[in-house]
Amino acid sequence: MGNPHPLYDKHVATLDRALTAIRERGYWSAFNESPSPRVHGEEAAPRGTAAFESYLGTEFPLDQPGTTGWAGGEQSPFGVRLDVRYPHADVDALLVAAAAAMPGWRDAGPQTRVGVCLEILTRLQENIFELANAVQFTSGQAFVMAFQAGGAHALDRALEALAYGYAEMTRTPAEALWEKPAGKGEPLRMNKTWHVVPRGIALVIGCNTFPTWNSYPGLFASLVTGNAVVVKPHPRAVLPLAITVKYAREVLAEAGFDPNLVTLAAEEPGEGLASVLALRPEVRIVDFTGSTEYGDWLEANARQAAVYTEKAGVNTIIIDSTDNFAGMCANIAFSLVLYSGQMCTAPQNILVPRDGIATEAGHKSFDEVASGIAAAVGKLTGDPARAVELTGAIVNDGVLERLERVRDLGEILLDSQAVTHPAFADAVVRTPLILKLDADREQVYGNEWFGPISFVIATDSTAHSLDIFRRTVGRRGALTASIYSRDDKVLDEAEWAALDVGVHVSANLTGGVFVNQSAAFSDFHGSGANAAANAALTDGAYVASRFRVVQSRRHV
Amino acid sequence: MGNPHPLYDKHVATLDRALTAIRERGYWSAFNESPSPRVHGEEAAPRGTAAFESYLGTEFPLDQPGTTGWAGGEQSPFGVRLDVRYPHADVDALLVAAAAAMPGWRDAGPQTRVGVCLEILTRLQENIFELANAVQFTSGQAFVMAFQAGGAHALDRALEALAYGYAEMTRTPAEALWEKPAGKGEPLRMNKTWHVVPRGIALVIGCNTFPTWNSYPGLFASLVTGNAVVVKPHPRAVLPLAITVKYAREVLAEAGFDPNLVTLAAEEPGEGLASVLALRPEVRIVDFTGSTEYGDWLEANARQAAVYTEKAGVNTIIIDSTDNFAGMCANIAFSLVLYSGQMCTAPQNILVPRDGIATEAGHKSFDEVASGIAAAVGKLTGDPARAVELTGAIVNDGVLERLERVRDLGEILLDSQAVTHPAFADAVVRTPLILKLDADREQVYGNEWFGPISFVIATDSTAHSLDIFRRTVGRRGALTASIYSRDDKVLDEAEWAALDVGVHVSANLTGGVFVNQSAAFSDFHGSGANAAANAALTDGAYVASRFRVVQSRRHV
Incomplete structure (x- = not known):
């Protein structure tokens, strides 16, 4: 050679x-x-x-x-x-x-x-x-x-x-x-x-x-x-x-x-x-x-x-509690707005106990949590010139069709808006649509709705949220998951649930790291352990079967 | 943990x-x-x-x-x-x-x-x-x-x-x-x-x-x-x-x-x-x-x-020339006799130019090569008490049936013998059957005949042998291959042919290493690169997909 x-x-x-x-x-x-x-x-x-x-x-x-x-x-x-x-x-x-x-x-x-x-x-x-x-x-x-x-x-x-x-x-x-x-x-x-x-x-x-x-x-x-x-x-x-x-x-x-x-x-x-x-x-x-x-x-x-x-998969956020309510809402909002939710890693299902959550500023009701996220999205998309630098444009008509079809399936918490792109008059720009759903509407949120579509889902409790997480991700898969909790026990429970359904999980993201972003050389993208992907980018299993080793032996 | x-x-x-x-x-x-x-x-x-x-x-x-x-x-x-x-x-x-x-x-x-x-x-x-x-x-x-x-x-x-x-x-x-x-x-x-x-x-x-x-x-x-x-x-x-x-x-x-x-x-x-x-x-x-x-x-x-x-596969030996004729015959014979050819790695097809080969003792005709191998097998199996320590017994009736069926398909060079086991009167023991075939009988030797069955096949030349090797192993796969030649160029050609059909190859085995034996930690068994196996024992590809890695990230 x-x-x-x-x-x-x-x-x-x-x-x-x-x-x-x-x-x-x-x-x-x-x-x-x-x-x-x-x-x-x-x-x-x-x-x-x-x-x-x-x-x-x-x-x-x-x-x-x-x-x-x-x-x-x-x-x-x-x-x-x-x-x-x-x-x-x-x-x-x-x-x-x-x-x-x-x-x-x-x-x-x-x-x-x-x-x-x-x-x-x-x-x-x-x-x-x-x-x-x-x-x-x-x-x-x-x-x-x-x-x-x-x-x-x-x-x-x-x-x-x-x-x-x-x-x-x-x-x-x-x-x-x-x-x-x-x-x-x-x-x-x-x-x-x-x-x-x-x-x-x-x-x-x-x-x-x-x-x-x-x-x-x-x-x-x-x-x-x-x-x-x-x-x-x-x-x-x-x-x-x-x-x-x-x-x-x-x-x-x-x-x-x-x-x-x-x-x-x-x-x-x-x-x-x-x-x-x-x-x-x-x-x-x-x-x-x-x-x-x-x-x-x-x-x-x-x-x-x-x-x-x-x-495809159903990427999920489980909200149990937080000591940074504004940071949580802003972080989630950014994940929803970025490229109009058209990342395969963007969250779709946000599971929140219907009785609300504990925060650093006291108890927040389910509606306050939902509205907090919606308001944070609104803040990111209020100014068209700034909004389009986050949302980009809608990739194809399938997304628009889905946006139309889903809006009647739940209570609209935040409606999707068409935005005029300041530089490209014909650009198709849409801000996120957020629906409220009850946990019993699994026939809706149990499937992927690719695009700027997410659901804030009222559950009986965090334990119920974890059940739903296990069941929906176990069935449909997911590329990402995220948990917000002040309780280490809950974080651990979420982590074990994530192991069982084979999805990478992030905890308490309130700053400059977002659940839909993975860093090369550190984060794996996908796990191969659930229905959303049969392999991870990139690990040994991803490369090992792309070649074979053939041996020759000769006497010295 | x-x-x-x-x-x-x-x-x-x-x-x-x-x-x-x-x-x-x-x-x-x-x-x-x-x-x-x-x-x-x-x-x-x-x-x-x-x-x-x-x-x-x-x-x-x-x-x-x-x-x-x-x-x-x-x-x-x-x-x-x-x-x-x-x-x-x-x-x-x-x-x-x-x-x-x-x-x-x-x-x-x-x-x-x-x-x-x-x-x-x-x-x-x-x-x-x-x-x-x-x-x-x-x-x-x-x-x-x-x-x-x-x-x-x-x-x-x-x-x-x-x-x-x-x-x-x-x-x-x-x-x-x-x-x-x-x-x-x-x-x-x-x-x-x-x-x-x-x-x-x-x-x-x-x-x-x-x-x-x-x-x-x-x-x-x-x-x-x-x-x-x-x-x-x-x-x-x-x-x-x-x-x-x-x-x-x-x-x-x-x-x-x-x-x-x-x-x-x-x-x-x-x-x-x-x-x-x-x-x-x-x-x-x-x-x-x-x-x-x-x-x-x-x-x-x-x-x-x-x-x-x-x-299954068609394990193949290509004989081009040798500077140790007796060693070559003895080594091949041992591979045929060991466990009565019932190893998945045992050779079946022995490709020899019909015009014979060069050796350290001058030219040997095709028949001399075939007889040399047959005689070496006979030497190993002549004494029943010693023979059975090599051959063991026939694993099941499928092998006996195949021995019967194949004997009419070529010229018998060495017939299979029933041997009485000195210690186990009811043991079913058979010595190897070797048939001579012409290269045009690919419909016979192109398939695996599992058991003490091998073919010495007359080819037009070593180049023809290599063609047959590529074609039969390319189609049916093989776990092992072996080449005998005094010419480094031929050894290299055989090695490149082995790469093309994805089979491990050994050269000039005349001593205590046999083509059907692989050493753990050094030799791979199978390559995954041909029809005989879709994986090798044991490499990265064999283990990498048996588990997945699931990640969790938390802020410091």
């Missing part, structure tokens, strides 16, 4: 730091989350905007094999005309090219692969404003969030996946001497060699809301472990992944590898290309983020592949 | 050594493979025999819940009357008890669990002769092999699985402080806790030939990661696993845990209990060794579970 590529040496310090981070899981980040010119220089932002705009109304420049036509049709939630057309590939040609690219990549070994992958991240980071614009105008995220979640945090998650993948591949040494004593005779001696071999072609199926953040872990976990990756973006959020594929191919080619290790599979609306690809025998890994229905379909049908899914 | 159990401290040195071993993969063994009284004392062997004999004709002493009757009917390949009856459990009662046992085990934490599991291995090792007798008389292995493969090596593989499981659980720290700088303000600080949670109830489906060796990795990988384990033995090889379950329950109870963490699910012949258990929603992990047909069925149907299967 020879020496690793010089890119390994270039990036080994970052890799080592990331390997330390995943062992320690304290705070660390490799990619600065601030879009400030003090970090990136004055010209980075305008250059990124210009690069983004240069794609609009054109054929996206991607020289990959099997292009038989052009596909497009993204609709920006901000009402901006995109009109980018992407190469539409012949599936056979794409998969043949991907398969042909693998042997050289496999034989290059883990060090070279991780070096090249780190260089891809560096290239993406150099073009982070271009990426952020593409994320903003396809997902509807506000700019700062698109820069952070779609740029810096996505790159951190990619690096985390690279670190886990590298650690996993190098748990087994590349070679060893085996020397078994044989009584008085000469010992038995063999040289053993272990090769990392890829599983096959990996398919990444992107989502509409977080095209990069949710795709990068699977993409880079598969790539670093030797697989070729076909990226099938959501038809409404192609550009961020097209840009990603473009830079990945550039770096691969510069490093002397076949760029067809990373290809884009854009599709016409309604084409169902994900299902075609997912069932191909050559496809041995599938990563998917999206609906429970389609995730379940993939798990049931893409049987030749290792399938990693993140699906 | 408090301090770990004292058993952790008792065994931590062994654990540490095992953790080093799996990182280095040189030679190491924790359990002495010699049955000599110099190792175990004079009384160990007779005590083991007596313990084994005490079970015969009785109800096996196992106090587990839900026993509704007794099941039995093992037929010893040595013709010894066993007549042991095992508790037949109500499935609901068994699974309820297993589920109830898990929370305390989960909450005990990785250190305590690994300490208790290591104590179970120690207890089994103290009773290794009892175990060896049980393996011998159910599987048909000769005594030394039953002691080694069924005892010491099985325990080494169990320890290896414990080490991987422990390493995997402790990759994530139990807790960490997360401190994120916040500009000029106070940093954000959170305490984070990570809990290992089990996946659910694990089902281990044992096989007839290696009831302990093939079951222990899954059993201990699942147990140490917090799951309860239901052991469903092969109806013809119950006793070794009944003894295992008995000692495991003893140790668990002594250590203060619910013994129902490990239970036995014995069945009546033809009952199909494995399928009933494998489809239960509570069963979240399945480990299986056996036929391709049933392994594929489990993978397709036990969809709620992580399914690890070892199935």
Whole structure:
């Protein structure tokens, strides 16, 4: 295999730091989350905007094999005309090219692969404003969030996946001497060699809301472990992944590898290309983020592949008591307003005893708690210019339809408002809708209502809230949970309940940490232990089955 | 969680050594493979025999819940009357008890669990002769092999699985402080806790030939990661696993845990209990060794579970040339004779150029190579008293039927002989059958013929042999492969071909290392990269999905 590529040496310090981070899981980040010119220089932002705009109304420049036509049709939630057309590939040609690219990549070994992958991240980071614009105008995220979640945090998650993948591949040494004593005779001696071999072609199926953040872990976990990756973006959020594929191919080619290790599979609306690809025998890994229905379909049908899914769930907040009522309301409100509740981690069900709760300012009735949260939401969304920088825009019509459908199912505590975006007249902006429900309306709150929709639910007691939490999350899953209590016993009970239903739980968030945000290298996203996801981003289980180890032994 | 159990401290040195071993993969063994009284004392062997004999004709002493009757009917390949009856459990009662046992085990934490599991291995090792007798008389292995493969090596593989499981659980720290700088303000600080949670109830489906060796990795990988384990033995090889379950329950109870963490699910012949258990929603992990047909069925149907299967394959030897003709023939012969080819790793297809090969003694024709191997087999099996110590007995009638069926499909190079066992008059003993086939008879040699059946296959050239190797192993899988060549280029070509079809390969075995033997802590058994197995024993991928990590975060 020879020496690793010089890119390994270039990036080994970052890799080592990331390997330390995943062992320690304290705070660390490799990619600065601030879009400030003090970090990136004055010209980075305008250059990124210009690069983004240069794609609009054109054929996206991607020289990959099997292009038989052009596909497009993204609709920006901000009402901006995109009109980018992407190469539409012949599936056979794409998969043949991907398969042909693998042997050289496999034989290059883990060090070279991780070096090249780190260089891809560096290239993406150099073009982070271009990426952020593409994320903003396809997902509807506000700019700062698109820069952070779609740029810096996505790159951190990619690096985390690279670190886990590298650690996993190098748990087994590349070679060893085996020397078994044989009584008085000469010992038995063999040289053993272990090769990392890829599983096959990996398919990444992107989502509409977080095209990069949710795709990068699977993409880079598969790539670093030797697989070729076909990226099938959501038809409404192609550009961020097209840009990603473009830079990945550039770096691969510069490093002397076949760029067809990373290809884009854009599709016409309604084409169902994900299902075609997912069932191909050559496809041995599938990563998917999206609906429970389609995730379940993939798990049931893409049987030749290792399938990693993140699906829907009922994220829950249990309110027992607090010694910071205002902080609690403000923290919850922020989680509801951020990207209009269109994060897979945003809370939906807020369980509050109908007799109210104890606070630092005495007893608060159920209605006072509900109104406190609603008022805090109102405060964040009162000024349109400030509101849109939090809410962003509504990602697609499904969310609007759901907002209409749900409003008759409970008492409206806070109504959703249409907001006129000061900069984008056609942007579709909505503030959160909050309904009051009684605990007996589980047929409503027991399902996910994706979008700016949440329920404040009146329960008999905190014990009852915990029962509901166990039952609803046990059945539907959840990516996040949170508990407010002044009583350590209640916190512990909530933590044990969370263990039983396999959901990560945060306690007493009243400051600058929010239940819907997870930090790469420290927080796991999803657990794989409930119906909301069959894997966590990123741990050993997420990477270990993306490759195999094949051994050779020869006498010394 | 408090301090770990004292058993952790008792065994931590062994654990540490095992953790080093799996990182280095040189030679190491924790359990002495010699049955000599110099190792175990004079009384160990007779005590083991007596313990084994005490079970015969009785109800096996196992106090587990839900026993509704007794099941039995093992037929010893040595013709010894066993007549042991095992508790037949109500499935609901068994699974309820297993589920109830898990929370305390989960909450005990990785250190305590690994300490208790290591104590179970120690207890089994103290009773290794009892175990060896049980393996011998159910599987048909000769005594030394039953002691080694069924005892010491099985325990080494169990320890290896414990080490991987422990390493995997402790990759994530139990807790960490997360401190994120916040500009000029106070940093954000959170305490984070990570809990290992089990996946659910694990089902281990044992096989007839290696009831302990093939079951222990899954059993201990699942147990140490917090799951309860239901052991469903092969109806013809119950006793070794009944003894295992008995000692495991003893140790668990002594250590203060619910013994129902490990239970036995014995069945009546033809009952199909494995399928009933494998489809239960509570069963979240399945480990299986056996036929391709049933392994594929489990993978397709036990969809709620992580399914690890070892199935059939076409193990292949490629002969290109050798500088030790006699050593090569003797080494291959030993692999064919050992346990009458009834190892899942035993070679079946021996590919030899029809124009013969180069050796240290000049050119040898195809027939000379074939005869050389046949003669070496004959030498090992010529004396019945010595032969039976290698061949053991034929595990079941399926093997005899296959021997009959295959003999008309090729030219008989060496016929199978019935041998009278000097000690067990009713033992069913057969020596290897070797057929000559032309390369065009792939419809015969392209499938597994489990038992003392092998083919010497005439190919056009070594390149042709490699083609056949790629095609047959690519289609049917293999657990082992071996190449003989004096040419490093050919060795490398074979190694690359082995990578492409994902099979471990050994080169030029002419001494005391055999292709069908793998050493725990160094050799992987199976790769998961071809149709013969969907996992390797034991690596990160084998353990990583047996548990999940659930996180809690609280403000400091």
